[in-house]
Amino acid sequence: MRLAPASLLWRTFLLIAVLMLMSVLAWFSIFTVYEREPRARQLAQTVVSVVNLTRTALINAREDARVELLRELSDREGIHIYPAETTDRIEPLPDREFLRRVQELVRHQIGADTRMTLERQGERALFVSFSIEGDEGEGSDEYWLALPPERLERHFPLQWLGWGSAVLVLALAGAWSVVFLVTRPLKALENAAAEIGRGRRPAPVAESGPSEIRNLARNFNQMNADLGRLDEDRALILAGISHDLRTPLARLRMGIEMVPGDETTRDGMVADVEEMDRTIGQFLDFARAGQTEGNDNELQATDITSLLIDLTSQYRRRSVNINAEIALLPPCRVRPQALRRAVGNLIDNALRYAGNTLAIDLTLKVRGAEMLIEVADHGPGIPEGEIERLKLPFTRLETARSNALGAGLGLAIVDRFARNFGGRLELSAREGGGLVASIFLPLGYT
Numbered sequence: 001m002r003l004a005p006a007s008l009l010w011r012t013f014l015l016i017a018v019l020m021l022m023s024v025l026a027w028f029s030i031f032t033v034y035e036r037e038p039r040a041r042q043l044a045q046t047v048v049s050v051v052n053l054t055r056t057a058l059i060n061a062r063e064d065a066r067v068e069l070l071r072e073l074s075d076r077e078g079i080h081i082y083p084a085e086t087t088d089r090i091e092p093l094p095d096r097e098f099l100r101r102v103q104e105l106v107r108h109q110i111g112a113d114t115r116m117t118l119e120r121q122g123e124r125a126l127f128v129s130f131s132i133e134g135d136e137g138e139g140s141d142e143y144w145l146a147l148p149p150e151r152l153e154r155h156f157p158l159q160w161l162g163w164g165s166a167v168l169v170l171a172l173a174g175a176w177s178v179v180f181l182v183t184r185p186l187k188a189l190e191n192a193a194a195e196i197g198r199g200r201r202p203a204p205v206a207e208s209g210p211s212e213i214r215n216l217a218r219n220f221n222q223m224n225a226d227l228g229r230l231d232e233d234r235a236l237i238l239a240g241i242s243h244d245l246r247t248p249l250a251r252l253r254m255g256i257e258m259v260p261g262d263e264t265t266r267d268g269m270v271a272d273v274e275e276m277d278r279t280i281g282q283f284l285d286f287a288r289a290g291q292t293e294g295n296d297n298e299l300q301a302t303d304i305t306s307l308l309i310d311l312t313s314q315y316r317r318r319s320v321n322i323n324a325e326i327a328l329l330p331p332c333r334v335r336p337q338a339l340r341r342a343v344g345n346l347i348d349n350a351l352r353y354a355g356n357t358l359a360i361d362l363t364l365k366v367r368g369a370e371m372l373i374e375v376a377d378h379g380p381g382i383p384e385g386e387i388e389r390l391k392l393p394f395t396r397l398e399t400a401r402s403n404a405l406g407a408g409l410g411l412a413i414v415d416r417f418a419r420n421f422g423g424r425l426e427l428s429a430r431e432g433g434g435l436v437a438s439i440f441l442p443l444g445y446t
Contacts, residue, residue: 012183016175024168036098044105050079051110051130051145059132082120084129084142091119118149125149185209189220200420201228245280249273299333299444304371308364311340315347321356322347326364329371333444334421342417346375346437349410354379354434370423370440378434387427391415414439 054073058081061069073079093099093116103116106128115129125146132141188205195202202224207217253273305328312324343362350360354377363374382390391411414437415425423441430436 012179013172013176016179017172020168020171020175024164037101040098040101041105044102044109047102047106047126047128047147048109050077050147051128054079054081054145055130055132078148080125080146082144082146084144088144089121090115090117090127093117120144120146181209182213185213185217189217192220192224196224196227197419201231245276249277249280300336301331302334302336302339303331304329304334304339304364307336307340308343308362308373311343311347312362319356320347320351321359322362323359324362326362327366329364329366332371334441338417338421342414342439343373343375345410345414346439349437350375350377350379350435352410353377366443367440369443371443373439373441374436376430376434376436378430378432381429381433381435382427384429390427391425411437 057069058066070081073081093103099116099118103114106116107114110128110130113129115127117127118124120127123146126149127144127146129142129144132143185206185208192202192205204221204224205217207214207221209217253270256269256273305326308324308326312322312326315322347360347362354360358378361374361376363372363376365372411425411427418425418439418441421441423439426438426440428436428438
């Protein structure tokens, strides 16, 4: 099975082709078995007739005309007559079912002591022994009758091979067409399912083909539409709730600033309000992931290098200790605002869980046919068994990295962005402690 092709099209086609070839071989074997007996009888009858006619001709011919008769048989029919000697070197008859059957039929008609061989004295031919009674009871003389080996061979017409090949090619072409018509809608369903897996909304699949395929496509389109409505409802609900919450939060912050009291308490309350506002912002970002962002929903030629340098400068103005190693890339086709939010979420996540005591490293480089954006921190890291779980929304680690506030949406937002763009998010342990978050995106140079 490891050597079998992966696609259903090729697997089914090869299976049909193998079955057809096995069927042809089986029919050829059946034909050979059923054709063996008539051919053996025909050859045996030919041998018996030639032996009887030759013997009769030799017996009835004048003695001075026998030499001329033997010459005529040799020239016209390719038949040779040899006297049998006790010193003749005779090879045993090959152990073949066809030859055994011919010998059995010849002996039945000529005599049980009839001998057959395909080689005598180094000469290749179909040799059959027969006896001629001597004159005045002098006993019988044994002779060899040699028939040309062509009488034994079966000629296979080459045109049969051509016609058979043509029929096989037509049958395989028909099998390919049938399998292709079945697997083409399945391939369309596979591509549409992959688009859904990346968080996108594929176009409806064509509902064509056999009834089972049509029903499958119809149900898939219905599921796709239902998922789309769910995403739209979720985004609408989250946007509405976030908008309704941010207005009282703004009033609450203004009220806190105006209320006299302990400055430490007031600063703590302001920090809580800002954390709530950031959480609401994450809800909005998660709801917008994969949705239209004005003119930013289409891919745009973007200077990734300048975008990341500008983002780094913004964090440095906020006194964030960040080291940047950004390669110079040609303009690439990306969604700039979505990319900015994704990288910003990784930096905020590093600050939230690892603090700013040690520098955060931001790297942009090219690896093969992908661009790689890495954000590395010196925090407690993530156990390897928890990496995939933390990419899910509203998921947080119940260990050392869980001592900070947040909704558990930062990594989920980045992961959804990367999948929407045909890339991926990978999390790995940093040498010396910490976490490395890597965004792999396909390069789309303009």
